[in-house]
Amino acid sequence: MTKIAMTTPLVEMDGDEMTRILWKMIKDELILPYVDLKTEYYDLGLENRNNTKDQVTKDSAEATLKYGVAVKCATITPNAARVKEYNLSEMWKSPNGTIRAMLDGTVFRAPIIVKGIDPCVRNWKKPITLARHAYGDVYKNSEIKVDGPGKAELVFTKEDGTEIRELIHEFKGPGILQGMHNTVSSITSFAHSCFSFALETKQDLWFATKDTISKKYDHTFKDIFEELYEKEYKDKFDKAGIKYFYTLIDDAVARVMKEEGGFIWACKNYDGDVMSDMVSSAFGSLSMMTSVLVSPKGVFEYEAAHGTIQKHYYRYLEGEEAKSNPVASIFAWSGALRKRGELDNLPELSAFGDRLEAAVIKTIESGVMTADLSRITSLTNVRTVNTKEFFEEIKKNM
Ligand code: NAP
Numbered sequence: 001m002t003k004i005a006m007t008t009p010l011v012e013m014d015g016d017e018m019t020r021i022l023w024k025m026i027k028d029e030l031i032l033p034y035v036d037l038k039t040e041y042y043d044l045g046l047e048n049r050n051n052t053k054d055q056v057t058k059d060s061a062e063a064t065l066k067y068g069v070a071v072k073c074a075t076i077t078p079n080a081a082r083v084k085e086y087n088l089s090e091m092w093k094s095p096n097g098t099i100r101a102m103l104d105g106t107v108f109r110a111p112i113i114v115k116g117i118d119p120c121v122r123n124w125k126k127p128i129t130l131a132r133h134a135y136g137d138v139y140k141n142s143e144i145k146v147d148g149p150g151k152a153e154l155v156f157t158k159e160d161g162t163e164i165r166e167l168i169h170e171f172k173g174p175g176i177l178q179g180m181h182n183t184v185s186s187i188t189s190f191a192h193s194c195f196s197f198a199l200e201t202k203q204d205l206w207f208a209t210k211d212t213i214s215k216k217y218d219h220t221f222k223d224i225f226e227e228l229y230e231k232e233y234k235d236k237f238d239k240a241g242i243k244y245f246y247t248l249i250d251d252a253v254a255r256v257m258k259e260e261g262g263f264i265w266a267c268k269n270y271d272g273d274v275m276s277d278m279v280s281s282a283f284g285s286l287s288m289m290t291s292v293l294v295s296p297k298g299v300f301e302y303e304a305a306h307g308t309i310q311k312h313y314y315r316y317l318e319g320e321e322a323k324s325n326p327v328a329s330i331f332a333w334s335g336a337l338r339k340r341g342e343l344d345n346l347p348e349l350s351a352f353g354d355r356l357e358a359a360v361i362k363t364i365e366s367g368v369m370t371a372d373l374s375r376i377t378s379l380t381n382v383r384t385v386n387t388k389e390f391f392e393e394i395k396k397n398m
Pocket residue numbers: 073074075076077078096286287303304305306307308309310311312324325326327372
């Protein structure tokens with residue numbers, strides 16, 4: 001069999017623990033036999049991040065900006081326990097955070113829909129893609145605990161020394177204060193990423209804030225989206241037959257429950273944090289959520305939404321066979337290969353991405369699945385398999 005050719009390399013970001021094991025299995029079993037794979041490899045495993053003082057993470061993001069498409073394995077974000085476990089010289093930052101900042105991107109998460117894994121919300125038939133603005137607001141706040149009476153003011157000092165003051169509250173007793181910010185540049189990038197991704201995937205775009213209450217802060221989000229839409233995207237949306245739709249956040253939440261899905265829901269940072277967990281749990285399983293980082297510069301990084309599946313890895317180290325669900329990681333590869341095919345005008349490569357995904361879905365719908373799914377499936381006649389057996393079945397279906 002001749003293998004499918006590639007021209008530009010994919011930026012490959014390897015990762016940690018169980019997903020690192022799955023990563024190699026996916027390449028060996030499902031990609032390398034079919035594709036003459038070209039990648040520029042970056043080892044983002046924690047050990048190598050530590051050895052390179054995290055330079056490898058920055059290099060991999062630079063390479064993504066250069067080539068345009070990356071595929072990333074889940075990685076450990078170190079905490080105190082990990083610093084000890086891996087004998088780290090520093091508590092390195094989250095690679096996802098570093099890469100997202102360098103690409104100025106927005107993360108789009110979408111569930112993989114298969115028959116037999118039914119969403120808790122009965123009328124959801126198509127995926128709901130959640131886009132979270134990942135900068136500012138409460139995640140970069142300043143807080144004060146006030147222990148008694150006093151006046152709280154918001155003060156902005158311009159470069160020329162002039163001040164703008166706004167009374168927050170005259171405290172009569174103890175209380176709490178919070179200051180937050182966002183920037184026009186970050187909101188604009190977020191809006192560009194959302195509009196581009198909607199066009200790219202031909203789905204309606206929803207955006208919601210609380211602009212009726214927050215007449216300057218949230219209203220600015222609404223205005224930036226609106227202006228950009230009118231100026232740059234309206235015609236393109238009309239041509240593509242898709243809509244941009246703005247509403248209040250509480251209205252959006254109510255409507256989402258009643259819709260079929262098949263749209264992108266853009267959320268401010270906090271709303272996105274909360275709603276993405278709700279949407280993904282309601283769709284069934286974290287192991288079936290895909291994630292793509294889209295930068296307004298036209299750069300894409302594909303990954304699974306879940307982490308490194310630490311518990312499974314420790315069992316694997318004790319000799320247990322790999323049993324984790326590789327679907328979201330497979331879709332990271334298929335998504336990246338499809339995109340590479342589109343950008344390089346290699347229809348065979350894109351078609352391979354489609355074929356791989358179809359084979360995965362067919363496998364699950366035929367009743368062959370890993371344990372995490374067989375626990376929740378509505379199918380009868382299910383065969384629960386380990387990761388290797390799952391791959392064998394996918395290969396038959398390819
Ligand atoms: P996790 O990897 O998301 O896994 C949490 C639990 O979800 C697992 O124990 C497992 O449940 C289930 N699960 C997740 N993915 C699965 C899959 N593919 N197949 C089967 N079951 C799956 O979270 P974690 O284990 O708490 O986090 C481990 C590390 O991941 C952390 O160090 C964190 O920093 C990192 N992380 C990385 C990313 C990223 O790189 N994008 C994202 C999130 C977290 P059962 O144990 O019940 O089977």
